[in-house]
Amino acid sequence: MSECVVEFNGVNKAYRFFELRDVNLRLEAGQIMGLVGPNGAGKSTTIRILMALVQQDGGTVRVLGHSMPDDQAAAKRGVGFVSEDMGLYGGETLAWHMHFIARVYPSWDPDYARLLQRRFNLRPEQPIKGLSHGERVKAALLLVLARRPRLLVLDEPTTGLDPVARHEILNELMEVLSDERRAVLFSSHHTQDVEQISDQITFMDRGRIIDSSDKETFLERWRRIQLDVPTGIVLPMLPGVIDVQTDGRLAVATTNAYAPGLDAAYVRAGAVVREVQRMTLEEIFVANVMSSRKEVA
Amino acid sequence: MYLQIMEQIRHRIAIGDWQPGQEIPSIRALAVAVKVSVITVKRAYLELEREGVIVTRQGRGSFVSDTVDLGKSLRNQMLDEHLAAAADIGRELGFTPEELEVRLRALTTREQDEQ
Numbered sequence: 352m353s354e355c356v357v358e359f360n361g362v363n364k365a366y367r368f369f370e371l372r373d374v375n376l377r378l379e380a381g382q383i384m385g386l387v388g389p390n391g392a393g394k395s396t397t398i399r400i401l402m403a404l405v406q407q408d409g410g411t412v413r414v415l416g417h418s419m420p421d422d423q424a425a426a427k428r429g430v431g432f433v434s435e436d437m438g439l440y441g442g443e444t445l446a447w448h449m450h451f452i453a454r455v456y457p458s459w460d461p462d463y464a465r466l467l468q469r470r471f472n473l474r475p476e477q478p479i480k481g482l483s484h485g486e487r488v489k490a491a492l493l494l495v496l497a498r499r500p501r502l503l504v505l506d507e508p509t510t511g512l513d514p515v516a517r518h519e520i521l522n523e524l525m526e527v528l529s530d531e532r533r534a535v536l537f538s539s540h541h542t543q544d545v546e547q548i549s550d551q552i553t554f555m556d557r558g559r560i561i562d563s564s565d566k567e568t569f570l571e572r573w574r575r576i577q578l579d580v581p582t583g584i585v586l587p588m589l590p591g592v593i594d595v596q597t598d599g600r601l602a603v604a605t606t607n608a609y610a611p612g613l614d615a616a617y618v619r620a621g622a623v624v625r626e627v628q629r630m631t632l633e634e635i636f637v638a639n640v641m642s643s644r645k646e647v648a
Numbered sequence: 649m650y651l652q653i654m655e656q657i658r659h660r661i662a663i664g665d666w667q668p669g670q671e672i673p674s675i676r677a678l679a680v681a682v683k684v685s686v687i688t689v690k691r692a693y694l695e696l697e698r699e700g701v702i703v704t705r706q707g708r709g710s711f712v713s714d715t716v717d718l719g720k721s722l723r724n725q726m727l728d729e730h731l732a733a734a735a736d737i738g739r740e741l742g743f744t745p746e747e748l749e750v751r752l753r754a755l756t757t758r759e760q761d762e763q
Contacts, residue, residue: 381676382686525683525684528676528680528686529676529680546649549685566649566685567649567687567688
C-alpha cells in the first residue's frame, strides 16, 4: 500500500448558505487527483480546509501525515499551494519573488527555477503587475514548483488560460510525477485537463462528493447504449441504468455500471442494441451531476 | 483512453521502433513522456501483457515479447481494421467482394504511379 499524502475523513463545514457534508478523500503518493465540479460545488472550500485556511466543523484531515489544522506549520513545509489570488506583490519583479522564496525554503532549486523561467517564457526583471493573467499563473506556479514540494495543491490552475499556457502547465504537472513520492491535487471544471493527466477523479456537487475513483474505472463503468425499441415493447428498468431517454422508437440508456450482460437483458426484452458507446469525462460529469441531483430531489 | 496508448505501443512495435525482447520504458517514465496519467499507461501495459504483446518481469521492467512474427501479426491486425471498415462500407454501398478487389487494385496502382 502506498503512502497516503492527503486524507479526509467525514469532514463537515457549515456556512449560512452552503454546507460541505461528509467529505472523504484519499490521495496516495505518486498520483494526480482532479477535483471536478460546477461552480459552488465546494471544491475551493475543500482545498481551503486542506490548507488550514478554514477550519472544519467536524471530521479529520491529515496532510503528509500531519493533522490539520493543528500541525499545519509542519505540513505546509512540504506543500506548494497556488490559488486564484496567488499572493504575489504587484510592485515587485519575479526575480525578487524568487530570491525571497529561496531564502525562506531550503529546498529551493535555482537550476529548476531557471529552467522553468525559460520554459514558461517569463522575464525575471518584469514587475508582476505588468504580467498577463497567464504569465501571472505561470509565475506563481514556478515559485512553488522550484521548491519541489511533496504535495502540490492547485485551485483552478487552468481557468482563464489560453490553450498554449494550459498545455505548458499540464506538462509541468506531469513532470512532477516522475518522482513517485510526490503528488498533485488540483481542482478544475476543465474536464479535458482532468481526463488527460489525472489518476484519481473526484466529482463534487452541492457540497458533497458524488463519485470518486480511478480514471480508467470511471471511463470503463459509464456507457451509453443506443437502442431500437419496436412498437409495443416496454423497456425494463435495469440495475445500473441511471437514465433512459426515448424518442419514438429510438432510446438511449445511460449506465454507470456497464457489463456486457446489460446488452443481453435489453435484447431479451425485445429491443435491438444498435451501439454501445463510451463516454467522455465531460459527458460522464454532466450525467453524474444530473443523476445525483435527481436522487436528492 | 488506455486504448489509445495500447494503439501507440502496438504501432511502435509494428514499425520496429521497439524490437522483440527490447526493454520498454517504465510505466511512470512513459506516462511523463507522453503526458498521460500513470493509471492510463498502467492499464495499457496490463492489457498488452494479457494479449502477450509485452511481458513484465518482477523488479526488472517490461519488455516487448520475444514472439518472432509479432511485428508482422500486429501489422496484419492494423491493416485488417481498415480493410474491414472499407469492406463494411462497400457492402452498404452495394459492391460485391470482386468489385471491391478491383477498386483496391486500381487505387494501389494509382498511388504507385503518382510516386
